Amino acid sequence: MKKEIIIIGSGFSSLAASCYLAKAGYNVTLLEKNNTIGGRARQLVKDGFTFDIGPTWYWMPDVFERFFNDFDKKPSDYYSLEKLNPAYSVYFGKNDYITIEDTLAKISEAFEKEEPGSSKKLNTFIEKAKSNYDIAIKDLVYNPGVSPLELVTIATIKKLDQFFSNIKRDVRKEFKNERLVKILEFPVLFLGAKPSDTPSFYSFMNYADFGLGTFHPKKGMYQVILALENLAKSLGVIIKTNAPIEKIIIENNEVKGVISNGKTINTNIVVSGADYHHTETLLDKTYRQYSESYWSKKTFAPSSLLFYVGFDKKIQNVNHHTLFFDVDFDVHAEAIYDTPKWPEEPLFYASFPSITDANSAPEGKEAGIFLIPLAPGLEDTEALREAYFEKIMTRFEALTSQNIKKHVIFKESFCINDFIKDYNSYKGNAYGMANTITQTAFLRPKLKSKKVKGLFFTGQLTVPGPGVPPSLISGKLVADLVTKHHSL
Ligand SMILES: Cc1cc2nc3c(=O)[nH]c(=O)nc-3n(C[C@H](O)[C@H](O)[C@H](O)COP(=O)(O)OP(=O)(O)OC[C@H]3O[C@@H](n4cnc5c(N)ncnc54)[C@H](O)[C@@H]3O)c2cc1C
The missing domain is CATH 3.50.50.60 (FAD/NAD(P)-binding domain)
Known part of the structure; x- marks a missing residue:
């Protein structure tokens, strides 16, 4: 049997x-x-709009x-699958953003414009990241985590130093321009910890970002x-x-x-x-x-405050994936990892799937997903959610030079209490342990x-x-x- x-x-x-x-x-x-x-x-379908509730990249x-x-x-x-071009854009101030396109050559050009001489450094950095990616995917991540010996291969021994340095140090050693630094530190946020707590070896995420690209399943x-x-x-x-x-x-x-x-x-x-x-x-x-x-x-990956919003018009000056890094990441990260509290001025992420996928919103309208990373275990109330919606909508309007608040048809929110209720998540973490x-x-x-x-x-x-x-x-x-x- x-x-x-x-x-x-x-x-x-x-x-x-x-x-x-x-x-x-x-x-x-x-x-x-x-x-x-x-x-x-999971997926949220409402009034002709379709949203991915969780992963979007x-x-x-x-x-x-x-x-x-x-x-x-x-x-x-x-x-x-469609390879997105641009992959995403990152706002640093009013009408001030960098667009990350779909090939390393185009991204190098964008880097060069920001910091002369940086494209050469970028290519060396991504070459190293690719070598880490090949080792990680071939030798490491398919191990069951039973024994430390799984980490010991000829390839990893050569890279031992990379388990004792961190992404923040490595990126800042090569790049001085604060905007480029933020872009290169972004991919490891998917791993749930601060770049300063993430071993250098994980730069393979930069290869995933710039080398392999961002895709969207139709x-x-x-x-x-x-x-x-x-x-x-x-x-x-x-x-x-x-x-x-x-x-x-x-x-x-x-x-x-x-x-x-x-x-x-x-x-x-x-x-x-x-x-x-x-x-x-x-x-x-x-x-x-x-x-x-x-x-x-344990260091848990952040929780998140999410909004799924139906807009009655198309949103301008954004891409499918748009990051808002116009405030100090270190201050926000401290509120997530060191002294857990609601951040004064949060970084946030917005996704507009209907830019790529006409089906995910009715004609002439836009589906918007907004995400603010938060420390797990914080108090989560309707009033706080509302206050933060107002905060990011105001910033969004100022940064992208348009009105959107009065174009909201509906919004649904999802936060710590929902992660606990819906998934039995420890302290409402969004994506596990860092x-x-x-x-x-x-x-x-x-x-x-x-x-x-x-x-x-x-x-x-x-x-x-x-x-x-x-x-x-x-x-x-x-x-x-x-x-x-x-x-x-
Ligand atoms: C907001 C958000 C954005 C993200 N963005 C990305 C992204 O862009 N790209 C990316 O690659 N990853 C992203 N992630 C991470 C990714 O979604 C997760 O790592 C992945 O989906 C986790 O899958 P899992 O199977 O480990 O857990 P889960 O998806 O949490 O599955 C666990 C399941 O167990 C069920 N369950 C719990 N308790 C019980 C019980 N007692 N009985 C029966 N069932 C139970 C839950 O309901 C749930 O369905 C994101 C995550 C979140 C939350």
Whole structure:
């Protein structure tokens, strides 16, 4: 008889794991607490507007290709990708922005205009970043984080110094222009920590940015979730929504089943893609591996205040992805990481998918997504959300020279309390645990429980870390461990 596996959650990591495990021959059932699949990558459809609730940047297309290739498929079997040009623009002041285009040659020209001599330095910097990318993707991120020896390869030994320096230091050593510095420090924000706390090796994110580029799946990132659902179902995975797991049943240190909606489901293998901390609360205390004090000491990726806005006109002077870096990042970062509080003057990000995708807003209208990074665990009230909406709308109007407030048809917000309620997220973090030097690879929470036979974890709190591509990889890594320890 085939072995039964229950997978908790339906985010990228759970869906990816379900595909690998079904292909390996297990009977896989995926149980999601919400009424739709996708986890943090769900979709909001309202009054003819469509928004991705979570991820909007499709980076590292090679990781998606490798995933689908494992099933003899290609991304284009499920969705069509467009390379964005411009990739994004960054505002530094009123009508003052730098546009990042779609090739390194064009980006170099933009750099040269800003700081004469910088294009040569940029090319050297990106060459190094590419070499890191090749090592990371070939040798490192596909390791299960079981042993420190995974990090020791001929290639990584040569780069040892890069694990002890940081991105901030490296960028500032080469570039003096504050605007270029901010642009080069931006990609590592996806890893959840300050550039000063992110090892130099992670400059591979700069290669992902300038070398590989920014893509957009037609109709949005949610199409990738639908692709995974389609693939999973074709492999025999059963997907159930409105199916919260209330308890994982353990007897004599072995998984015996789960309780969902009050009913017991027998199984000897559980893979959880729900937030790690939450999953452990589904266990009796003796079976938890990490204490509350362990979690409280970790550097979590930021939470976010998000707005999904329908505008009754097209918005001017912006690109599909637009960053607003007109205020001091260090001050905002301090409010996220050092003394958690609502930032006085936040940096923010805006996305207008309807610039690329006519379908995501009615004709002549615009869909806008706004994101302010915040420290996890802050007080979250309607009044605060409203005050910050007003703050960024006012700045947006001044910086881009147009009125938008009176063109808002509707707005929906999503913040810390929603991350907790919708995803059981620890302190309402948006994208897991940061990749700092002490929270990398084998130093992250483990994929396989050390205390309970048959219990596995996947997703952005474990290896390799935050982001959609790492979540796909995490699903593969956990599936490999399950097949190794519970062969059919
Ligand atoms: C606002 C935002 C913007 C982002 N932007 C980007 C981006 O542009 N590019 C990028 O690559 N990445 C981005 N990310 C990160 C990326 O979205 C995540 O890393 C990834 O989606 C996480 O997938 P996951 O499977 O680890 O977790 P999740 O997507 O959180 O999935 C976990 C699932 O478990 C479910 N669950 C929880 N508890 C239970 C329970 N008890 N029973 C059943 N189900 C349960 C949850 O409902 C959820 O569906 C962003 C994230 C956010 C929040």
